[in-house]
Amino acid sequence: MKFKVLVAALAFIAASGCVYADSETISKVDQLGQAQVTQPVLARQSAESATGKTESATSGSLKKPQKQALSPDIEHAKAAIIVSNILTRFEYDKKPLDTAMSHAIFDEYLKMLDPSKMFFLQSDIEKFSAVKDQMNDMLLSGRLEIPFDIFEIYRDRVEQRFDHVLSTLKDDFDFSVDESFELDRKKSKWVETNEEINDLWRKRVKNDYLRLKLAGSTDQKIKETLSKRYVNNRNQILRMSSEDVSEMFINAYASSTDPHTNYYSPTSAKNFDVQISLSVEGIGAVLQKRDEYGQIREVVPGGPAAKSGQIQPGDRIVAVGQGAKGPMEDVVDWRLDDIVNKIRGKRGSTVRIEIIPAEGGIDGKQKVVTLVRQKVTLEDQAAKYKILEVDNDGQTRKVAVITIPSFYEDFDARARGEENFKSVTRDVRAILEELNKAKVDGIVLDMRNNGGGSLTEAANLSGLFIGGPSPIVQVRTAEGSVSNVRSMKTDMVWDKPLAVLVNRISASASEIFAGAMQDYGRGVVLGDPTWGKGSVQTIRGLNEFLRRPQDEELGSLKWTIQKFFRVNGSSTQVKGIVPDIIFPTVFDAKEMGESSYENAMPWTEIDPASYKPVGDLKPTIVNLARLHKDRVNESGSWKLMQDELDYARKLSEQKVISLNYQTRLEERENMETQRKDFEARRKELGESDVGGFRLDDGLQAGEGNLKEELANEKKRKDNIDIAAKEAANIVADMVNMK
Structure with missing residues (x-):
């Protein structure tokens, strides 16, 4: 990977709570990628060699998505370099990006990936520890291959754990046994063997099952609910993009410097703007994920969706088309953020949304609603x-x-x-x-x-x-x-x-x-x-x-x-x-x-x-x-x-x-x-x-x-x-x- 990045970083002046960039360049990176990567890229084990052969499982129409090819690109490299320059020079409580910070970033990244310590094994952590001292260099140089490799191993582990759990849902639990489950595992140790982690997951699923059973749900309904839940949890990770991985790793650094310092990817930055301004250009609807669909949760009064009278809470979104005649794009089983990005757009532009109306049920007749995007205030x-x-x-x-x-x-x-x-x-x-x-x-x-x-x-x-x-x-x-x-x-x-x-x-x-x-x-x-x-x-x-x-x-x-x-x-x-x-x-x-x-x-x-x-x-x-x-x-x-x-x-x-x-x-x-x-x-x-x-x-x-x-x-x-x-x-x- 040969990148050429020019980064201006930058004299600042602070005034009225805002920071402004000066034209003078303090530092630059002329060529990113000329130096050879000295760290070995972390090899990934297959699912079979890591935990034994697992059975692929799906639930109804909730299919396993194709895993995206993940790799850092030039935008991620630039973001890492700029962030590391800003935080080491201009943050209030400046901390050097040294070996101690590298260790903090390593620990925080693992905490973000696996806070309950239910995916990685101790052997995974030992393998990752070989690069624990080099997190700082990765940020300063923009070389993010290894954090991406760690994430791909994590993604494999998530797939393995949930596939294993789904394959065992047909089994019955013995609720007469006196055993317990630890709800808060933040301070627990990483487990050593696949047998231990499988047993840990058995207890987690048993607790999920027991909660529904005590609430009066039938065995068949419980298995359907848990199957959909675990497939959704798995698929959410499998759908994560390179932008998500880059954001997570850079944030492992940002939050290690200060609890209130955050990096926002381009997608997250737009969502933050909506939150702070209480306004967005779109159709005026709040979405949530339900099974494989994006579902209308609320319709904002005064917005295009509300004025149309054709969109109601509970409607499921099937496809989205841009403009009056653009092709309809199937969004079933998409991530919620991706569906939202398709629906939002420039004020005055047209969007077409194909929905399954709530009153007709999941098999109801679909319809297409055409809306003109407007600025919507979240009153x-x-x-x-x-x-x-x-x-x-x-x-x-x-x-x-x-x-x-x-x-x-x-x-x-x-x-x-x-x-x-x-x-x-x-x-x-x-x-x-x-x-x-x-x-x-x-x-x-x-x-x-x-x-x-x-x-x-x-x-x-x-x-x-x-x-x-x-x-x-x-x-x-x-x-x-x-x-x-x-x-x-x-x-x-x-x-x-x-x-x-x-x-x-x-x-x-x-x-x-x-x-x-x-x-x-x-x-x-x-x-x-x-x-x-x-x-x-x-x-x-x-x-x-x-x-x-x-x-x-x-x-x-x-x-x-x-x-x-x-x-x-x-x-x-x-x-x-x-x-x-x-x-x-x-x-x-x-x-x-x-x-x-x-x-x-x-x-x-x-x-x-x-x-x-x-x-x-x-x-x-x-x-x-x-x-x-x-x-x-x-x-x-x-x-x-x-x-x-x-x-x-x-x-x-x-x-x-x-x-x-x-x-x-x-x-x-x-x-x-x-x-x-x-x-x-x-x-x-x-x-x-x-x-x-x-x-x-x-x-x-x-x-x-x-x-x-x-x-x-x-x-x-x-x-x-x-x-x-x-x-x-x-x-x-x-x-x-x-």
Whole structure:
């Protein structure tokens, strides 16, 4: 393989949370591939020599796909070289790409491939270890043949394991034996022999079978379900492309440098753009995989699919054609990402989709729907609100709960100068104006499970509650320079009481916002201690770092460039935001959060910024905490929530599970007794059963009844849970105190 790559890497300047490429070239690679590969290419064993001859198995129409020929190409080589140049020179916490990092990359790559250690044998690991010291050189030179060889061995092992499992599904299990299965094998050792790994898989399948059996499924139905599941799991790996392998290996390096540094292949980069902007050019439908089909899961209101009235949740996609007359391309048994890529396209272009309508069943008559692609906004993932009437101290207060799922912003639309580009600040401003007109007394900003997003949006959203421009967060570069990120120029849109509701999954921009509300004395923070992500990332397309513009797509890199600090000088890194009033939680801080990462940056602090609090809530919080404690001590609903969370946490701590039917049946009967107790208490209290404890049905995503799943999702979205209701009570207390 002889490549010629010119890589400009690059002087940078960091400003306003963005990174820009300078025209000066710091380094270049003139010829990639001139030097001989000194490492031996890892030889792959055939399936027969590795585990003994296995029986090929299929399930119905789910056939085994032809394995793609995998090999690194010039785009993958360029991406590897550019990423290694950026991260060794310009990441906040720079780490040399040396032997120690090479070992970390090796370990991370294997962890990505086989996290439960159920595919590779110890002998595989020993063979791979011969190149453990050379991962760094592969990245720096763009020679990725060996990571691809490792993946191909992994792909063979996946095929072997699942073919073996499928061939044994016809056998019956003895559920009277007292044996167990280890659910969490991350810290387990690699097994030595094929007999051991086959037995490990026997136990895994036995557990999958037992879960379905206990849920009331028949033996025939169980075998059909598991056969389809394992074929799908196998085929998903067999369909992986060279782009996928390259992305995985480069990410093994990226995540070894910093937990929040990621490389996105061209396909993944497009999906990330959709996630952060909440907009996409396509037909306005959310897809999922069901058996060999791409299936419509949701139809986005206002999109081309919804307006046509011809596409409904549950429809299966058979083929896709481009333009009004282009040939229809069969997409049955394709990967979901590949189907999505065929359906998405330029605004104003035509796409034809052949579907099996849901109401006709799998053998129903197929039809072709012609749609014109448009820009679709994913409003269902945007900020929304509900107004509650809270009885408090003999008075009725109107409190709105505003749910903010992420700090989204359509960067491209803003850069193009579009007047009404999508952003969380714009959406919340509009909501606040409506709430002011409705004479709402106070608000709860529900940021639970909000993993962050745009730093600019975190600052601008803060400005709606304290005015601006105001310093919201301090950012420090690797060189030690500190600057303030300020909110936009604005008057205070909401000057009434507010609370911020967070949990362990609230991270990054959520922590910036919650910290600003605390530091400015503007709002009360409620819930769990947050994630503890105190770093700022930028994302750039790798094409920007080539000496000359190139047509090929190389993907994007998101890497850490700054560390952020609250205006009081404290970092949120590792420690997160500690709420003013703590609520019960289901999360284990040892398993979830920044502190669970081995390579997380430490907590530090700097001098406070020059800022002026708009209030002092410390005396108020003392009284709020007292009123909260008195109320929840008398609240059956709060006690029910605590008991359910405690029970869920207890179940999650179970790492080894029995495979004896009678033992598991007794455990399930105990769970059912507990579930009925929770249900009776909930009914007596008049509480919704949404989000309550459910017995395991043994199914995975895409295997259940879609209509029921969507109905339950709608209930969850529409429901105001006990924690949010108590947050509204606390806001009502604030109104009364004011």
